[in-house]
Amino acid sequence: MLRYALKRLISLVISLAVASVVIFAVIEVAPGDPASFMLGVNAQEDTLAALRAELGLDVSKLQRYFNWVGGMMVGDFGTSYTYRTPVSQMIADRLWVSLPLALYALTLSTAIAFPVGIYAAARRGKPGDLTVMGATQLGIAVPNFWFAMMLVLIFAINLRWFNAGGFAGWDKGLWAGLHSLTLPAIALAWPQAAILARVMRSSLLDILGEDFMRTARAKGLSRRQALWRHGVRNALIPVLTIIGLQFSFLLAGSIIIEQVFYLPGLGRLVFQAISARDLIVVESVVMLLVFAVITVNFLVDLAYAAVDPRLRSRT
Amino acid sequence: MSLLEIKNLSLSIHGTDILKQVNLSIAPGQIVAVTGESGSGKSMTALAVMQLLPDGAKTAGAIRLNGSDMLGRNENDMCALRGAAIGMVFQEPMTALNPVKTIGDQVMETILIHKAMPPRQARDRAEEVLTRVGLPPDRFPLSRFPHELSGGQRQRVVIAMAIALRPKLLIADEPTTALDVTTQAQILKLLKGLVSEYDMGLLMITHDLAVVADMADQIVVMRHGEMVESGATGHLLQHMKHPYTRMLFEASGHQVYLPEPAQSRPLLEVTNVVRDYRLPRKGLFEKPGHHRAVNQVSFTLNCGERLGLVGESGCGKSTLTKAILGLEEVQGGDIRLDGQPVFSGHKPNLAVRRKMQVVFQDPYGSFNPRHRVARLITEPFHLLDAPVTGSERQDRIAEMLTAVGLSPDDAGKYIHEFSGGQRQRIAIARALIIRPELILFDEAVSALDVSVRAQILDLLAELCEAYELTYLFISHDLSVVRTITDRVMVMQAGKIVEEGDTDSVFSDPQHQYTKDLINAAPVLPDIGRDVA
Numbered sequence: 001m002l003r004y005a006l007k008r009l010i011s012l013v014i015s016l017a018v019a020s021v022v023i024f025a026v027i028e029v030a031p032g033d034p035a036s037f038m039l040g041v042n043a044q045e046d047t048l049a050a051l052r053a054e055l056g057l058d059v060s061k062l063q064r065y066f067n068w069v070g071g072m073m074v075g076d077f078g079t080s081y082t083y084r085t086p087v088s089q090m091i092a093d094r095l096w097v098s099l100p101l102a103l104y105a106l107t108l109s110t111a112i113a114f115p116v117g118i119y120a121a122a123r124r125g126k127p128g129d130l131t132v133m134g135a136t137q138l139g140i141a142v143p144n145f146w147f148a149m150m151l152v153l154i155f156a157i158n159l160r161w162f163n164a165g166g167f168a169g170w171d172k173g174l175w176a177g178l179h180s181l182t183l184p185a186i187a188l189a190w191p192q193a194a195i196l197a198r199v200m201r202s203s204l205l206d207i208l209g210e211d212f213m214r215t216a217r218a219k220g221l222s223r224r225q226a227l228w229r230h231g232v233r234n235a236l237i238p239v240l241t242i243i244g245l246q247f248s249f250l251l252a253g254s255i256i257i258e259q260v261f262y263l264p265g266l267g268r269l270v271f272q273a274i275s276a277r278d279l280i281v282v283e284s285v286v287m288l289l290v291f292a293v294i295t296v297n298f299l300v301d302l303a304y305a306a307v308d309p310r311l312r313s314r315t
Numbered sequence: 316m317s318l319l320e321i322k323n324l325s326l327s328i329h330g331t332d333i334l335k336q337v338n339l340s341i342a343p344g345q346i347v348a349v350t351g352e353s354g355s356g357k358s359m360t361a362l363a364v365m366q367l368l369p370d371g372a373k374t375a376g377a378i379r380l381n382g383s384d385m386l387g388r389n390e391n392d393m394c395a396l397r398g399a400a401i402g403m404v405f406q407e408p409m410t411a412l413n414p415v416k417t418i419g420d421q422v423m424e425t426i427l428i429h430k431a432m433p434p435r436q437a438r439d440r441a442e443e444v445l446t447r448v449g450l451p452p453d454r455f456p457l458s459r460f461p462h463e464l465s466g467g468q469r470q471r472v473v474i475a476m477a478i479a480l481r482p483k484l485l486i487a488d489e490p491t492t493a494l495d496v497t498t499q500a501q502i503l504k505l506l507k508g509l510v511s512e513y514d515m516g517l518l519m520i521t522h523d524l525a526v527v528a529d530m531a532d533q534i535v536v537m538r539h540g541e542m543v544e545s546g547a548t549g550h551l552l553q554h555m556k557h558p559y560t561r562m563l564f565e566a567s568g569h570q571v572y573l574p575e576p577a578q579s580r581p582l583l584e585v586t587n588v589v590r591d592y593r594l595p596r597k598g599l600f601e602k603p604g605h606h607r608a609v610n611q612v613s614f615t616l617n618c619g620e621r622l623g624l625v626g627e628s629g630c631g632k633s634t635l636t637k638a639i640l641g642l643e644e645v646q647g648g649d650i651r652l653d654g655q656p657v658f659s660g661h662k663p664n665l666a667v668r669r670k671m672q673v674v675f676q677d678p679y680g681s682f683n684p685r686h687r688v689a690r691l692i693t694e695p696f697h698l699l700d701a702p703v704t705g706s707e708r709q710d711r712i713a714e715m716l717t718a719v720g721l722s723p724d725d726a727g728k729y730i731h732e733f734s735g736g737q738r739q740r741i742a743i744a745r746a747l748i749i750r751p752e753l754i755l756f757d758e759a760v761s762a763l764d765v766s767v768r769a770q771i772l773d774l775l776a777e778l779c780e781a782y783e784l785t786y787l788f789i790s791h792d793l794s795v796v797r798t799i800t801d802r803v804m805v806m807q808a809g810k811i812v813e814e815g816d817t818d819s820v821f822s823d824p825q826h827q828y829t830k831d832l833i834n835a836a837p838v839l840p841d842i843g844r845d846v847a
Contacts, residue, residue: 309414
């Protein structure tokens with residue numbers, strides 16, 4: 001198990017190194033000089049040179065890459081070209097919104113999808129299953145921004161249970177923070193739960209056809225006991241894969257939902273930074289997201305091994 | 316009073332009749348074997364006793380265990396009986412165990428689910444039954460996972476689960492079909508021992524008549540869901556009444572007569588072939604280990620000769636086949652066909668490849684279901700420099716289909732319209748269509764029912780006459796190899812341990828492993844054939 005974890009960890013480090021080179025290369029070859037963009041077309045040449053020196057743009061590309069990577073290792077992501085504030089601070093502020101939102105949404109979607117998927121699989125072809133399949137089809141088909149607006153209309157405007165948008169901040173307490181993230185989390189979780197429930201159902205149905213399920217029944221387990229004791233854990237492998245993918249998506253891909261609920265999240269930060277050609281912010285956020293995705297994959301790999309002993313013994 | 320009594324059992328699934336008026340009874344300590352070909356309903360009979368039938372099943376008649384009827388019971392009652400009063404062992408040990416649970420947990424589950432004893436005692440009982448089936452905890456701790464065991468060991472675990480609560484009745488559905496002969500002999504001995512030790516009744520489902528004759532006290536022969544004949548083993552074997560029973564025994568020991576091989580030049584020359592597989596690294600910076608699947612194998616196959624290759628699973632038969640076909644590169648030695656290497660550079664040599672064809676075991680998986688037969692059997696034409704087209708192509712298709720006993724009209728059909736035996740005929744047509752110099756049969760008749768197998772063996776003998784075939788026949792089934800080959804090689808752990816004329820190897824084996832194989836293989840009693 002330790003060897004397996006170590007192998008996955010090494011592959012994580014290599015992936016991160018390769019990703020940093022690719023991100024740096026792609027963003028650096030994009031045309032446009034941040035200094036002249038910031039100072040406008042009428043800027044003096046010596047002013048531009050001074051700004052470039054200040055931003056660290058006057059050294060070779062290789063030097064800049066190592067400055068960037070070296071800085072990130074100690075938590076120094078550089079200074080935003082447009083806001084002139086440390087990037088690390090900007091990211092940290094946004095991360096405190098995006099990360100809890102992603103976790104909140106993922107918890108919701110898993111909490112809905114597992115029981116629903118298992119319920120549908122246990123009642124294959126019966127009305128309960130057909131209802132679930134119909135509902136999940138709808139969950140996947142309805143665009144989530146529209147769903148988000150409906151949530152706002154019902155729960156914020158009509159019922160006044162939640163605010164229509166904005167983020168209260170964690171300094172007002174855990175409850176206030178969670179409260180303002182609830183509608184966005186539901187909007188994000190809804191389609192994910194629908195997908196996850198379907199994956200859970202089909203994965204479990206595959207397992208129900210396995211020989212060892214029949215063995216379990218021959219031992220005297222009821223259908224339900226066999227399903228829970230032998231089915232669910234075996235069905236988890238594909239489900240874990242999807243959960244990993246969904247978390248990555250929720251962290252980075254919630255830009256539309258952030259827009260609808262006016263949340264100061266990472267998605268909006270990237271969007272603004274790209275429009276302002278604030279390369280250092282874009283690079284850093286993208287790198288952070290890559291880091292998050294690769295780390296999640298690493299955790300999913302460990303979860304596989306926890307679920308399936310065959311992976312543990314394979315070195 | 317008998318332990319299990321099945322009276323006039325009929326079964327239909329979604330309106331299709333599966334079983335009709337089945338009657339049998341088992342006394343304590345008795346072994347009753349139900350035999351027949353696929354689709355005869357023998358497995359369904361077993362599942363009906365367990366009440367583990369597929370959805371849509373309707374039963375009529377009576378199944379009585381110790382005098383009390385099972386068919387009327389509700390699901391909760393059946394759950395209490397399954398595992399406790401009736402244990403069941405299945406065919407496929409590789410998949411019958413849950414891969415994510417330890418063997419200890421799985422054996423203990425049988426005990427705990429019936430709340431038969433507290434967990435501590437259940438653990439002791441699990442150790443006890445695992446020891447009884449030959450897996451003592453000092454060598455096979457309860458914490459082992461199924462993937463850490465071989466097929467035979469897994470089947471022992473399945474048996475341990477089934478007997479953990481000392482059921483009165485044990486049902487074994489093809490318990491040794493997926494196992495090697497030496498493992499089969501051990502498992503059969505174990506089952507026999509358990510039956511007399513615990514005074515259990517054993518309902519054994521098997522298609523293998525040699526196993527039946529060896530094991531059973533009573534035999535029930537089934538066809539198309541009906542019993543055709545039943546009786547005490549010795550009596551039934553001597554006085555077979557029903558022609559179907561006679562046909563089954565006849566087909567099981569079916570012999571064919573091959574034409575004399577033309578003594579001529581060497582066709583396939585295999586010299587000191589070595590095939591290594593890389594194993595995963597043990598440590599991060601250690602060199603990966605190797606498993607030598609084929610170890611210094613040399614042999615020559617002459618034109619017109621029929622050579623057999625036998626051995627148990629994992630001995631390297633299939634690896635050697637792949638190497639001969641040029642599908643995988645070898646790490647040492649040389650394989651030549653007609654003096655040409657099958658692998659040149661790091662690529663298969665196409666000029667040689669077109670002289671070889673192969674027929675695989677699985678008549679269901681080895682065809683693309685979306686192609687018509689005409690396209691399926693003409694696939695080897697791709698190997699030719701000038702593919703055959705037009706009317707010549709049609710003629711060749713018609714000729715081949717006729718040669719393998721099908722009709723030229725079958726060319727337009729899809730593969731799902733054919734039975735397993737017909738599919739294997741099509742596979743042979745596909746192999747023959749470019750008139751290869753060498754055909755490899757890789758377990759080509761192993762998946763077939765005995766009567767179909769007999770027909771395919773006859774077909775091969777006919778084709779030997781008509782086309783002067785040269786082939787390498789790979790099989791784990793000694794009786795088939797014995798009749799369909801002139802010369803045989805015995806392979807063990809990557810090496811050829813014995814080689815010689817088929818008749819002399821079988822009648823006077825020299826190597827200990829060959830002797831073990833021949834001794835372990837169950838033999839059909841002569842009485843069956845004498846009567847037929």
